[in-house]
Amino acid sequence: MFEFSVLSGSDVMAIMAGREKDVIACVRDAYLTHEAGDSVNPDSYFLRFPEKPDSRIIALPAHLGGTTDVAGIKWIASFPRNVESGLPRASAVLVLNDYTTGYPFALLEAAGISAARTAASAALAATTLSHGVPASIGVLGGGVIARTICRYLHHAGIPLTDVRCHDIDEPSARTLADHLSTEYEAASRTASADEALDCDLVVLATTALRPHISADRVLRPGQLILNVSLRDLAPELLLTADNVLDDVDHCMKADTSPHLAEQLTGNRDFVTGTLAQVLTGQVRTNPRRATVFSPFGLGVLDLAVGHYVHGQAAAEGLLRTIPDFFGETSRW
Structure with missing residues (x-):
């Protein structure tokens, strides 16, 4: 109920390697679930910087129903000038929330997830x-x-x-x-x-x-x-x-x-x-x-792929659980 875990980018990439067809299937199912109206995908929110017009950090909140039934948000930065220093343009994290309680249960490094769902x-x-x-x-x-x-x-x-x-x-x-x-x-x-x-x-x-x-x-x-x-x-x-x-x-x-x-x-x-x-x-x-x-890029796709990766990580024992992450677990 109150378990919270973290999954590193290296583990995310390892899990997705060789499972490209599964990721494509996740994205296909997410599109169909979204088209059927069993999702909530509000507008992305862009944090922009007047002195860096080419850079932005974007929040993509969403809920994906169907068999996934998870909520969450991707927080992804796009700083094109990073490539001048040999750094990747994008960096991201993905938070997954339990749909029943609203409690977050996982934080995933998500640059790879974002690239994979786009691809x-x-x-x-x-x-x-x-x-x-x-x-x-x-x-x-x-x-x-x-x-x-x-x-x-x-x-x-x-x-x-x-x-x-x-x-x-x-x-x-x-x-x-x-x-x-x-x-x-x-x-x-x-x-x-x-x-x-x-x-x-x-x-x-x-x-x-x-x-x-x-x-x-x-x-x-x-x-x-x-x-x-x-x-x-x-x-x-x-x-x-x-x-x-x-x-x-x-x-x-x-x-x-x-x-x-x-x-x-x-x-x-x-x-x-x-x-x-x-x-x-x-x-x-x-x-x-x-x-x-x-494709504008929908938050429900990140949730679909992130949920799949989290499930595989749990099955393979790769999740890093943080004990006592939540300060209070009862009202009184």
């Missing part, structure tokens, strides 16, 4: 929305998210036969390409932005604050764009494609490309539907158009 979402979208097996993959961004997405694409059965890596920091692109070649025997190389954007499957995993892929670009029929970083595409491009989102209301904020498209048109008619609606057959995409998947 699992991308891999799920790739297998669900692709019209045929993509022969080429273009990756814009050479950081942790890009690396993790490629790992999950591999485990989801997407062949890494032609991977073109691009980053404005060329050494980052080269490191990603070398990693994919070594880890998965992928045919990967560095490439220009145009070469990467011309692929059948395009992964956008940058830290862009505003669109840099211009409205003049033509998206090919059948092309799938995983718009993970949300702000790379000019809003006009979305109007030429089918648009699948994780949650419509959540995506229409914070100057994401869908939000800019809504402002441009004054409506949401360009939205095709949600990934869950595609999974359940309520919505179909048109193979004669490109498809853009824009």
Whole structure:
């Protein structure tokens, strides 16, 4: 009842290694539970800093029902300038709360969980929305998210036969390409932005604050764009494609490309539907158009993956319990 435990990042990563398909299944179930209305996923809260406009710390509270039935909050910092010092851009913790009593029962280091749920979402979208097996993959961004997405694409059965890596920091692109070649025997190389954007499957995993892929670009029929970083595409491009989102209301904020498209048109008619609606057959995409998947990132996904990791850690005896964490355990 009053047990509180902590799980380190190294243990989290060890638990998830080799269980990528299980994590994808967790994310799939969470999307379907959320679509069914058995969740609470309020707006994320952004703590911003006037002197650091590119940095933020975000609170994502949520409750996920279904078989998970857990509440909690992810507190994740994104400081892009960390990479100049060789540090990861993001750091995070995840608190899990018992739904019956509200008491927190676990604290997990969550940078890996956050990256995994993002990558699992991308891999799920790739297998669900692709019209045929993509022969080429273009990756814009050479950081942790890009690396993790490629790992999950591999485990989801997407062949890494032609991977073109691009980053404005060329050494980052080269490191990603070398990693994919070594880890998965992928045919990967560095490439220009145009070469990467011309692929059948395009992964956008940058830290862009505003669109840099211009409205003049033509998206090919059948092309799938995983718009993970949300702000790379000019809003006009979305109007030429089918648009699948994780949650419509959540995506229409914070100057994401869908939000800019809504402002441009004054409506949401360009939205095709949600990934869950595609999974359940309520919505179909048109193979004669490109498809853009824009996931704002839902707190329920962090809960789903975090709850799964916590359960595995408990079964393997990896949880570090803190005795007497709660100061009072009775009213009187």
